[in-house]
Amino acid sequence: MPIFLNSEVFGIILTDNIFNLRVIQADELRGLTGVANLASIALERALLYRRLKEMAQVDGLTGVFNRRYYERYLHDEFIRSKRLQRALAMIVFDIDFFKRCNDTYGHECGDRVLRQFAQVLKSNTREEDMVARYGGEEFVVLLTGEGSGRDALTAGEKLRKIVQETAFADFEPGKITVSGGVGIVRPDEDFEQLFKRADQALYEAKRQGRNRVVLFGED
Numbered sequence: 001m002p003i004f005l006n007s008e009v010f011g012i013i014l015t016d017n018i019f020n021l022r023v024i025q026a027d028e029l030r031g032l033t034g035v036a037n038l039a040s041i042a043l044e045r046a047l048l049y050r051r052l053k054e055m056a057q058v059d060g061l062t063g064v065f066n067r068r069y070y071e072r073y074l075h076d077e078f079i080r081s082k083r084l085q086r087a088l089a090m091i092v093f094d095i096d097f098f099k100r101c102n103d104t105y106g107h108e109c110g111d112r113v114l115r116q117f118a119q120v121l122k123s124n125t126r127e128e129d130m131v132a133r134y135g136g137e138e139f140v141v142l143l144t145g146e147g148s149g150r151d152a153l154t155a156g157e158k159l160r161k162i163v164q165e166t167a168f169a170d171f172e173p174g175k176i177t178v179s180g181g182v183g184i185v186r187p188d189e190d191f192e193q194l195f196k197r198a199d200q201a202l203y204e205a206k207r208q209g210r211n212r213v214v215l216f217g218e219d
Contacts, residue, residue: 001032003039010043059133061111062118070132070140077130077144078191088191089143089152089184091159092198093121096177096210098137105169112169113176124162125155140195149184149215156180156213164211179205180213 001013013032017024057069065073081088095101095117102110114137121131121141130142141159143152160178168176181202185194197216205214 001029001036003036003043005040005043005047010040013039059118062115062133064118064122064139065130065132067132067134070130070134070142073130073132074142074191074194077142078185078194081144082187085187087148087184087186088194089149089182090194090198091141091143091152091156091180091182091213092134092195092202093139093141093156093159093178093180094202094206095137096179096206101176109169113171116166116168117163117176117178120163120166121159124159140198149182149217152182152184153213153215156182160211160213177211179210181205182213182215184216 001015002009003011003013013036015024015029015032057065059066078088095113098110098113101113114133118131118133118139121139125131125141125143128144130144132140132142134140141156143155157180160180163176163178165173166176167173179202181198181200181204183194183197183199183201185191185197201214201216205212208214
């Protein structure tokens, strides 16, 4: 008996009589139709729930996590880092002169840059790290395994160089650059300071001329 999902066969229910080998009659299989229909409905609801859950967590334009999910994840990750007595590091990135890109080349070009930049971050960070779009052209990378601010700074600088060497949209490599700020909090500190420190470091990176990554407290 086939199990359908979106009008296509997703699986089958196979029955056999292994007890007395009596041939199963067609009218005896009618009950399987109801079982197969219930299975199809359950599968459709499960996939719909998964899609809705992903939509609630993922930024629709870039495909990375959105700000709402980032804030919830950050809270949970800080609790875990506190339990493990491990520091937590974050990089905040901002695409340099992005408004100029939008105004000159249009929002469609700007959207392509945002999507590609998000994928660069996602492809060049570890599986245990988290990339999210904070808003506009600002992105955060939560580094859960870095032991010090210097390690996080090294990771941020690596990402900055990759961006500088990448051809975004119709631009040549080096046309699109990013500035980054690195913040770190210890287990005994307030986790809300993490983004504030990274954001202040980002502001300092812009003040110094952009296309650079600055560690909070070492500007």
